[in-house]
Amino acid sequence: MTNQIELLFTLDEGYLKPLKVALFSIQLNNPKQAFRVWLVHERISATSLANIQAFCDHLGFAFCPIKVDGSQWESAPTVARYPKEMYFRLLAGEILPKELTKVLYLDPDILVINSLQELWETDVTDYLLAACTHAGLLDLATPLNKVRLDLDHVYYNSGVMLLNLEQARAKIKWEDISQVIEKHAAYLVLPDQDILNYLYGKYALLVDEEKWNYDARMYAKYLARSLNKRDIHWVMKHTAILHFCGKPKPWSKKHDNRFTPLYLSYQNMVEAFDVEKS
Known part of the structure; x- marks a missing residue:
């Protein structure tokens, strides 16, 4: 167990069950890999954190929760689907320990079904982050987003990002983010993702979405795009x-x-696992 992979999640109490499913899938399909889980939150209870700690202990993962003051995000646009916690990943370089040089951010609504090693070892020395775009069969979203946000690059999905924290500390500033929120809040459809693309997309490395951020809704489109090869x-x-x-x-x-069915099978395993260890 060498070359520990650093994982970052930023979420609220409502996503703790999906987080367990994600973590279980990671361990099951990366059994010899060491992981440390950073959970950045604002108000997850001590009881819930203890539960996640015990879950990570049983998986063999190190667990490091970090509570932050989210008051600076009060003016940021949020809705039920996109809570305040989604913004915390933008300031990962500021929040996480300075000795940490990179981290793999993951949304909790994921399953990991193969090794993460290749993604973790992607060279982002000259980049702020590595991420994917969800282009579909015909890339209709990118032209619209380029006009909406005045972009000269693809529109990156922020659900999976390998972050170069050294560059993040140099480039990502709360002052810049707050100015975008103040001036363009009405135009932010996916708020933190829009901000990421608007300010920092030019520093991103594009990686293969069908390997590292496969949109589970788009099987038919991926299959057609690959001429039936990626079944x-x-x-x-x-x-x-x-x-x-x-x-x-x-x-x-x-x-x-x-x-x-694949997701539900993992969910069932987690529920059985929780019962077994309780």
């Missing part, structure tokens, strides 16, 4: 991160696509 067998062998973007979420009874 479900390819996904299970080569995709590392399945991302359940949008709504409904896979733990909801309304979710029903090709990957719903």
Whole structure:
């Protein structure tokens, strides 16, 4: 167990159950890899944190919760689907310990079904971050986002990001973020993701979405785009991160696509695991 992978999650109490599913899938499919989990939050209870600590202990993961003051984000646009905690990842360089040089940020609505090692070892020395775009069969979103946000690059999804924390500390400033919020709040559709793209997308390295940030809604589009080469067998062998973007979420009874049974199988394993260790 060498070359520990540093994982970052920023969430509220409502996403602790999906977090457990994500962590369980990571351990199951990276059994010999060491991980440390950084959980940045504002108001998760001590009882809930103790529960996650015990869960990580059983997985063999180090666990480091960090409580932050989210008052500076009071003016930031938020809705139920996009709570204040989503902004914390933007200031990861400021929040995390200075000795940490990189971290892999993950949304909690993911499954990891293969090794994360290759993504972790991606060279981001000359970049602020590595991320993916969700372009679809025809890339219609990127031209719209380029006009909406005046971008000269693809529109990156912020749900999976390998962050170069040294560059983040040099480039990402709260003053710049707050100015964007103040001036353009009405135009921010996916607030923190829009800010990330508007201010910092030019410093990003594009990596393969079908390996590292596979939108679970888009199987048919990925299959067509690959001329039927990247079928479900390819996904299970080569995709590392399945991302359940949008709504409904896979733990909801309304979710029903090709990957719903896979997610529910992991969820069932976590519930059995929790009962066994309690």
